[in-house]
Amino acid sequence: MHVLLWRFLCKVKEVLNSGFVGGHWQLDARGYSIQAGYHWLQGPHPLVQWYKDVWDSWNIPKHSLVGWMISYHGLQNRDKLFHLQISDSSSCVNCAQAIETHEHLFGSCVYSLQIIAGIEHWLGMSLAGSNLNCTQMQKKVVRLALMATWYFIWNQRNECRLSLTLAAPKRVIMEIQSIVKARILQKLQNFMPNRDREWLLSLSIPI
Structure with missing residues (x-):
């Protein structure tokens, strides 16, 4: 459990750091990188019948x-x-x-x-x-x-x-x-x- 949590936190840090340059969040075609990182962390959420x-x-x-x-x-x-x-x-x-x-x-x-x-x-x-x-x-x-x-x-x-x-x-x-x-x-x-x-x-x- 601790190993999985450590890997998750490292991946979060990697995603967030990739969008933070010079004290500002970089923009991409979809908007702020932090927003893209947030959606990545959430993962796909296909709607199911129920x-x-x-x-x-x-x-x-x-x-x-x-x-x-x-x-x-x-x-x-x-x-x-x-x-x-x-x-x-x-x-x-x-x-x-x-x-x-x-x-x-x-x-x-x-x-x-x-x-x-x-x-x-x-x-x-x-x-x-x-x-x-x-x-x-x-x-x-x-x-x-x-x-x-x-x-x-x-x-x-x-x-x-x-x-x-x-x-x-x-x-x-x-x-x-x-x-x-x-x-x-x-x-x-x-x-x-x-x-x-x-x-x-x-x-x-x-x-």
């Missing part, structure tokens, strides 16, 4: 972080921990009916499916992104709800692993609804189309 779902401006940052980890299969689920010989079991903490992979925990776990179904019923829309007739605001709410749902499923999994108790799906659904409503009210502008206003009122969100 990018907007995860990093929408309405999403709660800590929910987006978990969503990003899920999208990259970066969470330390039991399947990973079992293969690393850290866990003595690979079964799902929430349902104990299958191996705890990302696909299972957020797609086919019976506990997770109850929560997802409850949120979809509340919204009157799918969390899977197949809502073709949504307004832009409705898409933002669905993304917000999706990230919140994933976050709470993962949070319940962690709490169950530590305390061996699992909250009822109905209670988790109510928690998700509450935090989604609060975030919507925080983000709302003074004006919105009647279609969006009527939809939010149907979700018991006072406008």
